[in-house]
Amino acid sequence: MNVRPLLIKFFLVTLSVLFACTVNASDVDTKDPYKMVEQVAAQTFARVAKEQNIIEKDKEHLRVIVEEELMPYIDYKYAAYRMLGSHIQKVRNIGNKEEKQKAIDDIKVFIDVFRNYLIATYAGVFTQYKDQMVEFGEASSFEGEHVAVVKTKIVEAGKPDIKIDFKVRRGKDDQWRAYDMIAEGISLLDAKQSELQGILRQQGIEHVIELLDKKSKLPIQFRGSDGNG
Template identity: 45%
Template sequence: MSKTLLKLVWLPVVLMLNLGSVAQAADVQQYNDPSKMMEAVADKTFRRIAADQAIIQKDLEHLRVVVNEELVPYIDTRYAAFRVIGNYIKQTSEQDREDFVKAFTDYMVGTYAGAFTQYKNQKVIIEPAKVGDGQKIISIKTRVVDPGKPDINIEFKLRRVKDSENWLVFDMVAEGISLLDSKRAELGSMIRQQGLPKVTALLLEKAKAPVAPLIKDSNAKG
């Protein structure tokens, strides 16, 4: 896996996040300031990881629980999944779309859980967001500071939830590459060629893979 793709996979999680309109649940805190939302969710997530280290060391699958409980409520899975389906969405049934959203979410949760195994307490600087009146989509610039390494600039895309002041993340851009666009490129042609149900089944199978570090030890063989 290239360094660029590695950043696209695990840096968004190190910062906090690509996925659930479940953020409307009553027990999930709402934020009308997108910058404060990202800061609060990131802080809460990393505190949870630190507190649960004993459990995580024994069972990496616990990271799925952390991702589902701390991150997914603040990421717009449905919107991202529909963007991946693209124009082909007109040829799909409501049930097929719902099944794909769930499979896409489970697949990304597993990927992000593996990404959290790389978290080494890096410092994240989140720039204040500038939101204009009536603006529905914004970008938030962040910077990952890792001692001894060049800073990494990451841009998050957020959208305002319909009929609400709440914001959810739906994409991020690292080194000029959009995570959402990369997923569209990876899955879009498969959806057109094989149909949505088959791609959904494929994602469900991939989601069953055990949580494992995404980056192998450079000294490891194979």
Template identity: 40%
Template sequence: MKMWLVAAFAAVVGFGGIVPAQAELIRDENPYILLEKLANETLERIEQDRELIDQDINHIRLVIREEMMPYVDYVYAAKRVLGRNLSETTEEQRQEFYTVFRDYLITTYAGAFTQYDEEKHIIEFGNAERFEKGSRMVVVNTRLVEQGRPPIRLDFKMRFDTNDNVWKAYDLVVEGVSLLNSKQAEISSVIRSSGIDGTIALLREKAQETVQTRDLPEGAE
């Protein structure tokens, strides 16, 4: 199955980045509506920049950084990934980890967008009326649909950032598999073998690699 669209919102997940000076954050109080608006803006940008992306695959990094990352809580996600290792790091190590983790995820999830085809894929969003006012953490359900294939379930875990006064995603669950949990297991293993400084160095190296194409697993029948 191709592309997990706004995967990355998260993204997970690709967490953080620089917002263009002219951009204004979407501050809808309903995270379902915010996510739909963000998805539409991101897909329009991909279509608009298609020629640039075809010329240089790494241009997709810029699209993700500018369109999606302001709505991804990369610090919160990074803390979750570090888990119990967080208390064993210095403030300087934590800040450095947050930065390289963000850049690493931008590169990782940029690969998913290389598979997106605006002529084949559509996103179906959950009912916005399911949101209960006053909630500060929610799971927004969406589905990636391609004709002739089973739909893929994409569940975005979101929390309200009181500092920025905006809803942000911190995890993406694809067909029941949490990307945040997957990264936590992966990075915890590296920390055990290489320490936090070795892990930071490895993530920095991977973040600088050329964007690689990645496919999603097939949806459930």
């Protein structure tokens, strides 16, 4: 079964959250993973709605919104490390000093490019913004935990509910940030990792960087209908 089109569909619907109020960035409670997800959803979609006139004229403006409203709450570095998987350990085991430094530099470039790719991906999804509604599950105790799962249910009239889990992680600064989304039991991060791991092994990290860099620089549009993302 080809899960990519399904993942893209789930991703699209999940990000189309109906906001209830406007939340200032300074008011986002990053010490509480459940409040953080709800508040970031509110402030991001409030701005998307407010600036529709600008977006209609220039979809590239969505990059600005994603950069300013969403990315501060995305643990893109951790997600990038997860994407690279065993490649990180291979770099740690390199004995040659110059070769190891080159490999470390490549990882730093990958992280930057991966961040830009995420911005482009999120911006592309926001072009399909609708007024779907989201119901958040009950918060659980996260005292002493480093990873929490925020359960949500996407509700749209005439369509089956879609269950979505947001995975958020507590950083060393005690702030919670999102790093993955599980749509109907399928991890988007794991799916993308599976897609890139073969390329990474066969053609190297520089080719993966080039691939993601090209995708991140494409004009903002929803790249999901044809299975490309």
